[in-house]
Amino acid sequence: MTQNVDRETVVSRLLAADDILILCHKNPDGDTIGSGTALCLALQQLGKNAAVLCSDPIPAMYDYMPITVFDGSFRPAFVVAVDVAGIQLFGERNNIQEYAEHVNLCIDHHGSNSGYAYETLVDAGAAASAELLTTLIPEMGAKITPEIASCLYTGVATDTGCFRFSNTTAETHKAAAALIEAGADVERLNERLFESRSHARVIAERMALESLEFYYDDRCALICLTWDQIQAAGVAGAELEDLTSLPRSIEGVEVGLTLRQQKDGSFKISVRTGHDTNACNIARRLGGGGHPRAAGCEISGNPDNAKHAILEEVKKELDRADAEKAQ
Amino acid sequence: MTQNVDRETVVSRLLAADDILILCHKNPDGDTIGSGTALCLALQQLGKNAAVLCSDPIPAMYDYMPITVFDGSFRPAFVVAVDVAGIQLFGERNNIQEYAEHVNLCIDHHGSNSGYAYETLVDAGAAASAELLTTLIPEMGAKITPEIASCLYTGVATDTGCFRFSNTTAETHKAAAALIEAGADVERLNERLFESRSHARVIAERMALESLEFYYDDRCALICLTWDQIQAAGVAGAELEDLTSLPRSIEGVEVGLTLRQQKDGSFKISVRTGHDTNACNIARRLGGGGHPRAAGCEISGNPDNAKHAILEEVKKELDRADAEKAQ
Numbered sequence: 001m002t003q004n005v006d007r008e009t010v011v012s013r014l015l016a017a018d019d020i021l022i023l024c025h026k027n028p029d030g031d032t033i034g035s036g037t038a039l040c041l042a043l044q045q046l047g048k049n050a051a052v053l054c055s056d057p058i059p060a061m062y063d064y065m066p067i068t069v070f071d072g073s074f075r076p077a078f079v080v081a082v083d084v085a086g087i088q089l090f091g092e093r094n095n096i097q098e099y100a101e102h103v104n105l106c107i108d109h110h111g112s113n114s115g116y117a118y119e120t121l122v123d124a125g126a127a128a129s130a131e132l133l134t135t136l137i138p139e140m141g142a143k144i145t146p147e148i149a150s151c152l153y154t155g156v157a158t159d160t161g162c163f164r165f166s167n168t169t170a171e172t173h174k175a176a177a178a179l180i181e182a183g184a185d186v187e188r189l190n191e192r193l194f195e196s197r198s199h200a201r202v203i204a205e206r207m208a209l210e211s212l213e214f215y216y217d218d219r220c221a222l223i224c225l226t227w228d229q230i231q232a233a234g235v236a237g238a239e240l241e242d243l244t245s246l247p248r249s250i251e252g253v254e255v256g257l258t259l260r261q262q263k264d265g266s267f268k269i270s271v272r273t274g275h276d277t278n279a280c281n282i283a284r285r286l287g288g289g290g291h292p293r294a295a296g297c298e299i300s301g302n303p304d305n306a307k308h309a310i311l312e313e314v315k316k317e318l319d320r321a322d323a324e325k326a327q
Numbered sequence: 328m329t330q331n332v333d334r335e336t337v338v339s340r341l342l343a344a345d346d347i348l349i350l351c352h353k354n355p356d357g358d359t360i361g362s363g364t365a366l367c368l369a370l371q372q373l374g375k376n377a378a379v380l381c382s383d384p385i386p387a388m389y390d391y392m393p394i395t396v397f398d399g400s401f402r403p404a405f406v407v408a409v410d411v412a413g414i415q416l417f418g419e420r421n422n423i424q425e426y427a428e429h430v431n432l433c434i435d436h437h438g439s440n441s442g443y444a445y446e447t448l449v450d451a452g453a454a455a456s457a458e459l460l461t462t463l464i465p466e467m468g469a470k471i472t473p474e475i476a477s478c479l480y481t482g483v484a485t486d487t488g489c490f491r492f493s494n495t496t497a498e499t500h501k502a503a504a505a506l507i508e509a510g511a512d513v514e515r516l517n518e519r520l521f522e523s524r525s526h527a528r529v530i531a532e533r534m535a536l537e538s539l540e541f542y543y544d545d546r547c548a549l550i551c552l553t554w555d556q557i558q559a560a561g562v563a564g565a566e567l568e569d570l571t572s573l574p575r576s577i578e579g580v581e582v583g584l585t586l587r588q589q590k591d592g593s594f595k596i597s598v599r600t601g602h603d604t605n606a607c608n609i610a611r612r613l614g615g616g617g618h619p620r621a622a623g624c625e626i627s628g629n630p631d632n633a634k635h636a637i638l639e640e641v642k643k644e645l646d647r648a649d650a651e652k653a654q
């Protein structure tokens with residue numbers, strides 16, 4: 001069982017510590033890397049020895065962060081995890097497990113934090129761990145330098161989709177304002193973080209748009225990718241996953257469907273709906289499930305059969321929603 | 328010649344006025360409509376008669392704004408223009424010219440404002456007119472209601488591409504924070520303003536991605552649209568214009584080219600470059616011109632000839648940049 005601690009305690013623990021190892025989560029994103037690097041820079045500014053450890057390589061897009069990677073040159077006396085909600089999220093590489101089981105302090109913004117650390121500070125209202133650190137670092141008596149500001153801005157901006165996602169609050173914007181005033185290179189960062197699409201992403205989008213079809217007066221949009229198409233395009237994982245939001249993002253589309261054929265020939269179907277219809281109603285009738293606005297199911301058969309089966313359920317749900325509205 | 332006035336003067340003019348007509352610019356965007364509606368609501372809150380006039384219809388995407396459209400039911404005694412940088416931007420319809428030539432007060436954030444009004448307040452540092460009004464409306468003694476906050480948030484968010492463009496400052500984020508605290512329905516607004524792509528935009532992107540080609544180790548990306556393709560897709564104007572940023576937005580692409588065939592068969596070529604190469608160098612050698620990062624030219628001939636001609640110039644510029652780097 002962890003001890004939930006307040007900000008003052010966190011500050012006093014950090015000020016009392018030295019030889020500090022900061023752990024990030026695996027598959028690192030802008031928030032865990034930005035927050036970890038910012039905290040490391042702040043501790044170094046206070047004259048402490050500190051370094052950052054992550055199971056996976058830091059993505060090249062974050063190479064502007066002056067990160068001190070832990071190289072084993074000191075024996076960590078205090079271990080801090082940043083933005084890591086559960087012990088399974090530390091990953092396996094770089095001997096990180098050796099430290100992950102003895103985390104002195106966890107600083108996080110995930111309400112789901114499992115409490116694996118001896119002491120934990122979770123601010124579930126913060127849009128990013130970096131938002132929390134934007135006020136915590138000055139409370140430690142460290143200055144938010146332009147370098148620290150750029151790291152924290154990265155965390156805040158990436159975790160909110162550049163202030164677009166529903167986790168964005170007034171406090172998030174206040175943090176952004178403070179970081180820009182402290183010298184975050186916001187113009188260059190936004191260009192790098194949000195103006196650029198990966199090659200794989202573009203290829204995946206091309207494939208998806210080529211297969212795009214509309215049904216029911218354009219209230220339903222569908223993309224259907226066969227196993228052969230997916231193999232030929234050479235896209236996988238995140239790029240394919242991202243496509244599931246595409247059909248519903250088209251103006252006027254209430255139900256967005258993404259059908260991806262698996263190696264065994266069956267179709268994995270993602271259902272995304274607007275406010276009027278229920279995705280789970282649609283998926284459930286085909287043996288699937290999920291949430292009101294995002295659900296999924298699997299169907300075997302050829303592409304035409306799979307489309308036909310799911311489109312029938314979409315029709316029923318659209319009719320139900322229309323009948324409800326008419327009442 | 329206009330008189331440039333300070334905020335206090337603007338407040339006193341507005342408080343002294345009644346039967347106020349608020350003018351927006353033609354092809355209305357989120358800022359002119361959001362600012363105009365917010366100012367109208369604030370004036371009405373102070374017990375004044377006020378209405379909004381625009382040359383063009385209000386786009387359906389802004390139909391959540393409780394806009395009082397001027398219907399001729401009162402005789403305007405005071406005319407205010409919001410977010411209108413020049414008299415030619417008022418448009419021609421709805422008899423707007425009748426009022427555009429006698430604008431008592433202009434409130435704007437465009438440094439290029441031509442000074443057509445009797446009195447003008449321009450804050451060129453503000454990312455949006457709505458950012459300026461976020462502080463001006465309380466100075467008038469009006470309360471930022473949730474409705475006003477949603478209108479102003481629309482202006483701030485749309486003019487900054489949701490806090491992504493380089494006009495975004497610390498003050499912009501402070502305005503957003505204040506508007507969210509005042510009750511702006513930020514989650515629903517972001518979804519409506521930024522999660523949605525028009526049908527025409529999707530069709531245009533599909534056409535563009537289908538034609539996408541890479542050259543020179545993927546440092547150059549090119550889309551080429553023939554007149555027949557453009558006609559068949561039924562896209563025009565803004566959607567086609569937006570595509571010119573697509574090739575350069577792909578990770579690792581230094582030079583992005585968009586070739587669009589005109590009705591007469593010739594190709595209009597848009598050149599967009601990164602920090603290493605000069606778009607104008609490329610376009611100029613083919614008789615065009617522009618800016619260091621965005622330029623254009625026209626070439627006649629069939630698609631293959633046009634591609635060949637522009638790609639040769641791209642090669643020269645990439646070679647020049649490489650040579651410069653090697654020095």
